[in-house]
Amino acid sequence: MIVRDxxxxxxxxxxxxxxxxxxxxxxxxxxxxxxxLDPHSGALLHVVARAMGARRIVxxxxxxxVSTLHLARALPDDGELISFELDRERHAAALSYLTRxxxxxxxxxxxxxxxxxxxQVEGPVDLVFLDxxxxxxxxxxxxxxxxxxxxxVLVVDNVLVDDPIANERAGVARGEERSAAGLDLNxxxxxxxxxxxxxxxxxxxxxxAARR
Ligand SMILES: C[S@@+](CC[C@H](N)C(=O)[O-])C[C@H]1O[C@@H](n2cnc3c(N)ncnc32)[C@H](O)[C@@H]1O
Numbered sequence: 237m238i239v240r241d242x243x244x245x246x247x248x249x250x251x252x253x254x255x256x257x258x259x260x261x262x263x264x265x266x267x268x269x270x271x272x273l274d275p276h277s278g279a280l281l282h283v284v285a286r287a288m289g290a291r292r293i294v295x296x297x298x299x300x301x302v303s304t305l306h307l308a309r310a311l312p313d314d315g316e317l318i319s320f321e322l323d324r325e326r327h328a329a330a331l332s333y334l335t336r337x338x339x340x341x342x343x344x345x346x347x348x349x350x351x352x353x354x355x356q357v358e359g360p361v362d363l364v365f366l367d368x369x370x371x372x373x374x375x376x377x378x379x380x381x382x383x384x385x386x387x388x389v390l391v392v393d394n395v396l397v398d399d400p401i402a403n404e405r406a407g408v409a410r411g412e413e414r415s416a417a418g419l420d421l422n423x424x425x426x427x428x429x430x431x432x433x434x435x436x437x438x439x440x441x442x443x444x445a446a447r448r
Pocket of ligand 1: 271272273296297298299300301302303304320321322323326348349350351367368369372
């Protein structure tokens with residue numbers, strides 16, 4: 237939790253009841269310990285995509301499709317969202333949920349490592365959402381920033397808390413402090429010559445950046 241308990245309680249109380257499908261996906265995430273997107277971060281993504289009139293979106297880390305649902309619901313009928321996921325089971329679950337949400341026509345869900353898939357994506361793209369593994373973002377940044385149109389938006393999740401998966405791989409214990417790798421990434425986002433970036437204390441922390 238990166239905001240006080242009382243703020244979180246208030247935010248949770250103001251959240252509209254999720255629809256049946258989203259509630260089922262959230263229960264699936266909790267049951268199987270799939271690290272799904274915080275609902276308030278999902279709401280922010282939806283508002284940003286809707287406000288900017290996004291038509292083309294790229295996502296890294298579909299998991300079971302929670303963030304994909306928030307984003308795809310902001311797209312027009314002829315919009316397009318390309319989303320990458322490495323895990324076969326999660327990809328299949330996302331496919332099933334998003335078909336039930338009647339969003340399949342605007343989705344291109346790829347069971348593929350984003351490092352390999354991103355070079356095949358043609359720009360311009362309105363919005364990119366990075367929600368894979370934090371240690372990979374450094375390299376991915378250089379793949380996705382050139383895809384964004386001027387004024388396009390990059391959103392990166394988990395920028396204000398330690399990423400347990402990344403820490404485990406790096407042999408770092410989970411702690412209160414942002415790991416050195418995470419701080420480096422934030423500095424790169426904030427200082428990137430092509431981006432104007434702000435760090436938003438919602439969920440696990442979102443970096444929201446506009447391409448110059
Ligand atoms: C934090 S979860 C994504 C959560 C999802 N965006 C949501 O809102 O529910 C991260 C996912 O990224 C996937 N992933 C990690 N590295 C990846 C890569 N290089 N390419 C594609 N998927 C990747 C993992 O398998 C995992 O399911």
